[in-house]
Amino acid sequence: MEAVDDFVLRFVVDGTTDEFLVEAAPGVHVRPTVQWVLQQFADGQLMDTSASAATLSEWRGRYLGLDRAAVLAAEPRAVWKYELARAALINRLPRNAQVLEDFARTSAAAGARSASGRSIIRWMNNLEAHDGRIGALRNRSGRERGRSQLPAIADRLVRKRPVFPALLTR
Numbered sequence: 001m002e003a004v005d006d007f008v009l010r011f012v013v014d015g016t017t018d019e020f021l022v023e024a025a026p027g028v029h030v031r032p033t034v035q036w037v038l039q040q041f042a043d044g045q046l047m048d049t050s051a052s053a054a055t056l057s058e059w060r061g062r063y064l065g066l067d068r069a070a071v072l073a074a075e076p077r078a079v080w081k082y083e084l085a086r087a088a089l090i091n092r093l094p095r096n097a098q099v100l101e102d103f104a105r106t107s108a109a110a111g112a113r114s115a116s117g118r119s120i121i122r123w124m125n126n127l128e129a130h131d132g133r134i135g136a137l138r139n140r141s142g143r144e145r146g147r148s149q150l151p152a153i154a155d156r157l158v159r160k161r162p163v164f165p166a167l168l169t170r
Helices: 034-042 053-064 068-074 076-090 097-107 117-129 152-159
Strands: 009-012 022-025 028-030
Touching (some): 076 117
């Protein structure tokens, strides 16, 4: 829900108004800290549910069947990615970042943007995994361009710049 201060978070149990607390000691419940969240995630107790099977199935149903015109209308960048990755596959280019960057640079129109080799490799893999469908390169997040992929609270924490004067005086 929100950051209480630099390291303490406030969570609300989904579907209720009850605050989520963690047991710091027997009988002592406190708000979770950023360190607690990171440790629980590292221990496998917390997990990212955004890549669940249901989410992926929903994505496949929504985007994979789209044709070129539908993808172009919704996200022109996906068409550009498709054309670049498809050309690399047709030309049987190796999955080598430098080779693919050079290919992207030479195949781009003058002044057009290029792509990193690692991105092109990822796009090629997506096309192969989904039978060359253009919808495979459609943005899966559902976010508007320029919006953070992080929840609002995490985004605020990441963007907050702590100042440590002791480190700056050296």
